[in-house]
Amino acid sequence: MRLIISGGGTGGHIYPALAIIEDLMKQEPDSEVLYVGSHRGLESSIVPKQGIKFVALRIQGFKRSLSLENFKTIALFLKSVHESKKIIRDFKPDVVIGTGGYVSGAVVYAAAKAHVPTIIHEQNSAVGLTNKFLSRYVDKIAIGFHEAKAQFPEEKVIFAGNPRAQQVANVHSDFKWSSLGLDDNRDTVLIFGGSQGAPAINNAVIGAIKDFNQRSYQVVFVTGQKRYEHVMTALAKTRINQNIKILPYIHNMPQVLPSVALIIGRAGATSIAEITALGIPAVLIPSPYVTADHQTKNTMSLVSRGAALMIKEADLNPKNLLKAVDQLMHDPKERGKMSENSKKLGVVNSADRILAIARDLMK
Numbered sequence: 001m002r003l004i005i006s007g008g009g010t011g012g013h014i015y016p017a018l019a020i021i022e023d024l025m026k027q028e029p030d031s032e033v034l035y036v037g038s039h040r041g042l043e044s045s046i047v048p049k050q051g052i053k054f055v056a057l058r059i060q061g062f063k064r065s066l067s068l069e070n071f072k073t074i075a076l077f078l079k080s081v082h083e084s085k086k087i088i089r090d091f092k093p094d095v096v097i098g099t100g101g102y103v104s105g106a107v108v109y110a111a112a113k114a115h116v117p118t119i120i121h122e123q124n125s126a127v128g129l130t131n132k133f134l135s136r137y138v139d140k141i142a143i144g145f146h147e148a149k150a151q152f153p154e155e156k157v158i159f160a161g162n163p164r165a166q167q168v169a170n171v172h173s174d175f176k177w178s179s180l181g182l183d184d185n186r187d188t189v190l191i192f193g194g195s196q197g198a199p200a201i202n203n204a205v206i207g208a209i210k211d212f213n214q215r216s217y218q219v220v221f222v223t224g225q226k227r228y229e230h231v232m233t234a235l236a237k238t239r240i241n242q243n244i245k246i247l248p249y250i251h252n253m254p255q256v257l258p259s260v261a262l263i264i265g266r267a268g269a270t271s272i273a274e275i276t277a278l279g280i281p282a283v284l285i286p287s288p289y290v291t292a293d294h295q296t297k298n299t300m301s302l303v304s305r306g307a308a309l310m311i312k313e314a315d316l317n318p319k320n321l322l323k324a325v326d327q328l329m330h331d332p333k334e335r336g337k338m339s340e341n342s343k344k345l346g347v348v349n350s351a352d353r354i355l356a357i358a359r360d361l362m363k
């Protein structure tokens, strides 16, 4: 297959694209893949590291308020559509897949106009701006949550789950906590606020560090690349014991996740897909700053089935964070129940499903 794939801005749009590529290369190793991203998004650092051919467009997102910047955004979008058309003419893809983020808007729109078969993947229960716009032009829409169906043209929609779930479910990991200086024999809590880190979660953990120091379990606290310095400055005078590791980012999450006893984190769609693929017990703190409050909806789909607990960001503080973590870490039976319930929600053949849609369109 000759595949152009585009998705960008944040990890939640990028990792599903990478999971589709990985599955395609397993199934059809002679495939040619081109990833089109934006020069500003996380993809420009993540994708080339994977050895995938990468082209970056200069493009930016709309400001939701009235702003002169939006004129520049429109000009950059039109220019990117023009460049995408040229990329498509040169590469001659069989299919173009978009996984969200504004860059995929230009690439997939250009493909649809050039009559190349197109698919978009919507990770969230509440549809993003770019996919809403693209839904008029594309051939098929793969969704990760059933709740998204009603927001798209019905005849195009196929439920497929999130391809990252298949990737993490199939990893044979030989990861050891000792590679991070921790103890391989202790239960470990992983705390991270999505792909970029979350100040509210970081602040609650900073306030709880002295107590985490005293625990028998271990804590891996991932701050987000851009927030690491700030966190380390805030903790400059605090003693940090050997059961705690603070990192800016984890680059090998699929290897690390199978060893995690409990996740504390945001409820982005791709994180949720990973949690349910592996059945990792979780305490979720949904971001209140996202479209249509979709992280709360994501969270509730787990909470209502006994697969996770929720702390609202407005209620989050070091004390109730500690309470929730302690309670679950001291109750392996409860974590076991959560894990079983969570696994029932995972869709572990999602990448296969999306490739099947692509092959159907190529017929």
Ligand SMILES: CC(=O)N[C@H]1[C@@H](OP(=O)(O)OP(=O)(O)OC[C@H]2O[C@@H](n3ccc(=O)[nH]c3=O)[C@H](O)[C@@H]2O)O[C@H](CO)[C@@H](O)[C@@H]1O
Pocket: 010, 011, 012, 013, 015, 123, 124, 164, 192, 193, 194, 195, 196, 222, 248, 249, 250, 251, 252, 253, 266, 267, 268, 269, 270, 271, 272, 274, 287, 290, 295
């Ligand atoms: C603030 C914001 O707009 N968030 C959105 C964004 O979240 P965000 O980009 O944070 O996406 P998710 O939480 O869905 O996924 C994060 C991804 O980054 C990975 N990861 C994270 C930390 C790390 O150190 N290393 C690492 O590899 C995770 O394993 C996961 O694969 O896109 C999601 C779409 O999927 C949306 O649902 C979220 O609402």
